[in-house]
Amino acid sequence: MRTVNEIFEQFGKAAGHPEHMMKQYLKDGKKVVLCAPVYTPEEIIHSMGMVPFGAWGADKEIEGAKRYFPAFICSIMQSILDLGIDGTYDGATAIVIPSLCDSLKVLGENWKYAVPGIPFIPMTYPQNRKTEAGREFTKNSYKRVIKDLEKYSGEKFSMKSLAESNKVYNNHNHAMRRLSDMLPDYDFITPKQRSDIFKSAFFMMKEEHTALVEELMEALEKTETKQNSKIRVITTGIIADNSDLLSILEENNMVVVGDDIANESRQYRVDAPCIEDALDSLVEKFVSMDNCSVLYDMDKKRGDHIVNMAAEKKADGIIILMTKFCDPEEFDYVMLKKAFEKARIPFVTIEVDRQMVNYQQANTIIQTFSDMLN
Amino acid sequence: MSEEVKKAKTVDPNSAKYMLNKIIEDHYAGLKIAKDNGEKIGWCASNFPQEIYETLGIKVGYPENQAAAIAARGAGAKLCEVSESDGYSNDICAYARISLAYAKLKDVPEQNMPLPDFLLCCNNICNCMIKWYENLSKELNIPLILIDIPFNPDYELSDSEFNYVKAQFLDAIRQLEEITGKKWDNDKFKEVMENSKRASRAWLKATSYTQYEPSPLNGFDLLNHMAVAVCSRGKKESGEAFEQLAKEYEQSVKDGTSTFRAEEKYRILFEGIACWPHLRATSQGLKSRGMNMVGTIYTQAFGFDYEDFDDMIRRYCSVPNAINLELSRDKRIDIIKNTKTQGALVHTNRSCKLWSGFMYEMSRQFGEACHIPVVSFDGDQADPRNFSEAQYDTRVQGLQELIDAGRGGSI
Ligand code: SF4
Ligand code: SF4
Numbered sequence: 001m002r003t004v005n006e007i008f009e010q011f012g013k014a015a016g017h018p019e020h021m022m023k024q025y026l027k028d029g030k031k032v033v034l035c036a037p038v039y040t041p042e043e044i045i046h047s048m049g050m051v052p053f054g055a056w057g058a059d060k061e062i063e064g065a066k067r068y069f070p071a072f073i074c075s076i077m078q079s080i081l082d083l084g085i086d087g088t089y090d091g092a093t094a095i096v097i098p099s100l101c102d103s104l105k106v107l108g109e110n111w112k113y114a115v116p117g118i119p120f121i122p123m124t125y126p127q128n129r130k131t132e133a134g135r136e137f138t139k140n141s142y143k144r145v146i147k148d149l150e151k152y153s154g155e156k157f158s159m160k161s162l163a164e165s166n167k168v169y170n171n172h173n174h175a176m177r178r179l180s181d182m183l184p185d186y187d188f189i190t191p192k193q194r195s196d197i198f199k200s201a202f203f204m205m206k207e208e209h210t211a212l213v214e215e216l217m218e219a220l221e222k223t224e225t226k227q228n229s230k231i232r233v234i235t236t237g238i239i240a241d242n243s244d245l246l247s248i249l250e251e252n253n254m255v256v257v258g259d260d261i262a263n264e265s266r267q268y269r270v271d272a273p274c275i276e277d278a279l280d281s282l283v284e285k286f287v288s289m290d291n292c293s294v295l296y297d298m299d300k301k302r303g304d305h306i307v308n309m310a311a312e313k314k315a316d317g318i319i320i321l322m323t324k325f326c327d328p329e330e331f332d333y334v335m336l337k338k339a340f341e342k343a344r345i346p347f348v349t350i351e352v353d354r355q356m357v358n359y360q361q362a363n364t365i366i367q368t369f370s371d372m373l374n
Numbered sequence: 375m376s377e378e379v380k381k382a383k384t385v386d387p388n389s390a391k392y393m394l395n396k397i398i399e400d401h402y403a404g405l406k407i408a409k410d411n412g413e414k415i416g417w418c419a420s421n422f423p424q425e426i427y428e429t430l431g432i433k434v435g436y437p438e439n440q441a442a443a444i445a446a447r448g449a450g451a452k453l454c455e456v457s458e459s460d461g462y463s464n465d466i467c468a469y470a471r472i473s474l475a476y477a478k479l480k481d482v483p484e485q486n487m488p489l490p491d492f493l494l495c496c497n498n499i500c501n502c503m504i505k506w507y508e509n510l511s512k513e514l515n516i517p518l519i520l521i522d523i524p525f526n527p528d529y530e531l532s533d534s535e536f537n538y539v540k541a542q543f544l545d546a547i548r549q550l551e552e553i554t555g556k557k558w559d560n561d562k563f564k565e566v567m568e569n570s571k572r573a574s575r576a577w578l579k580a581t582s583y584t585q586y587e588p589s590p591l592n593g594f595d596l597l598n599h600m601a602v603a604v605c606s607r608g609k610k611e612s613g614e615a616f617e618q619l620a621k622e623y624e625q626s627v628k629d630g631t632s633t634f635r636a637e638e639k640y641r642i643l644f645e646g647i648a649c650w651p652h653l654r655a656t657s658q659g660l661k662s663r664g665m666n667m668v669g670t671i672y673t674q675a676f677g678f679d680y681e682d683f684d685d686m687i688r689r690y691c692s693v694p695n696a697i698n699l700e701l702s703r704d705k706r707i708d709i710i711k712n713t714k715t716q717g718a719l720v721h722t723n724r725s726c727k728l729w730s731g732f733m734y735e736m737s738r739q740f741g742e743a744c745h746i747p748v749v750s751f752d753g754d755q756a757d758p759r760n761f762s763e764a765q766y767d768t769r770v771q772g773l774q775e776l777i778d779a780g781r782g783g784s785i
Contacts, residue, residue, distance in 0.1 A: 106731025
């Protein structure tokens, strides 16, 4: 039986060195398919015996991508393309890019020429996703992804394996939700450690990740719960994985008790229902997704969703992590702000991007926020 | 350009310019009258299928057109700042910022437009549109109808996308019937389709005169006339006005005159939306060097020539921002070849992530394919703060030098 810290070490390794993880999979003879944000049908890739590998960019200086993107495209897109150009993703079989925002639409177009060695597979989702036509379109788009994956990998798709993979992913979702609920009870877990759990999920086969999450939960259950003096915050945004930023939260005595981060909990809210046709099941999963800036919502329910989460998790405040140049989030921001003000929940906004080196300003904002909440 | 023609353009009610201006004036006036009479009116995205509301006899206003007008009349920065003070980032499309500010202020003398009872959104030009209209819908507490036309990553349109979009066209009609109580009529649709075809053909014909050397028109004229192609394509008068415009250009070719009031020394493609707040500076920078913009994707963008309902849907799925890099590139190559342009000036538009997002690569490709130099400048279609006249001038100068040197390449 490993200790909590030993398990965290393993999460940290995977989260901190995705390139090692990818190399290892390749060395083991596995095929790796890159999955761009925000929702990629990983289950399909998994069901074909390949490794779905998260490609959410990295905190790095942009070089090659400057030839393709103007400066006002978000740093997540810039750095994904840059990693493609600098060879970090060499050996990958393909990249699947869902076109849920304008920057994702253009990533695919640039990718074809910037990274010709790794084929681009488009996943086109509908925005009117809850109608019959929207469902049909989603299903056809999945079929297209399957066709392309078969072409580039030589692997075969089967409904039976997809049904199995859907289960693997549902189990993982379940474990992630359960863990997320448990974590606030152990406030010695740092924001960075929490982030490592979520981040590593993108670089591990889900069954391996589920096992590790379960091992952690078991180890935690044997540990004394501690929750008292820390400031309880909820985070919202696209990404929240920068170590400097996470240490600022830690230094200011904060613990993340819940999140609405696109590459954290937004991934695990919805399961693929158990229905006969495994592809339909995946369609239903997408159709039921909500409360996300890249999914059409005329009622703009996301603000209330976070307000409810804050109440449920007994949060003291909310931190909005605004990814620079992310217009879906920038539009939602005004609505979130109104919802938080109406509910009288304290919140702060910190602009983040993947090239940020100086966290001075973020530090000051968090410090002030922490003083206020104390 | 003779004084005579100049005078005729301002007063002659039979001139295309007069007719086109009147269509826009009538458009805004008609909207106000409808609203005052208690009719339900909408706000509508520029590439939402206008055949739908035109057939139903519903009046709509165009926030993009309104934002451009406000920006061209100098109030872009003021309105952008209003939105920014509400929390909208200054990185958001300036049309959206201006429109959201207008929805709050409700009175902007530079261009008023009655407030809507419903919203018609179509994201074939960008997903930013969805976010903008979601927020309008929430702020104004009115229904929103979205026709989602996904970005097509392939060269051809798939049956899958076609079927999805068609179902939404039918849904949108049903929803609009419910909201307004008006009924769809197939005969009326045929009439609207005929009008739209006529206007589109005439627009394509008029714009095709830039192929002449020298061109009988200053390409910047099209940026103004475009408003009619956007707002009133389904109206009979629009066809008549564009036919008149084509006639005038034909006459100019015969007479050897042009609305480009300088010697046409260079013929260029201008890529991107105009910088409305700096229209004079951008136009002057070209004219002073004898550069005429003879190529623009707008010539094709509003040519909606189709035979039936299904064909019309295909057309809306293929508007410039909805198509992939290769098809976009090939369209530019056609324009460059048809208009014999010698260089391309690319507007890297801070507001428009989709239009600018793969422009570097696409313009490199069309530049290489056509052996013409490509130069870009930074600007914004409506926020005056994102444009530097000095940089623009240097870049245009650079383009001129590259053309003179007979070189391809890009800056
Ligand atoms: S959703 Fe935002 S952060 Fe993600 S790719 Fe689009 S613009 Fe970038
Ligand atoms: S300028 Fe670009 S982002 Fe703005 S509304 Fe037009 S297409 Fe969309």
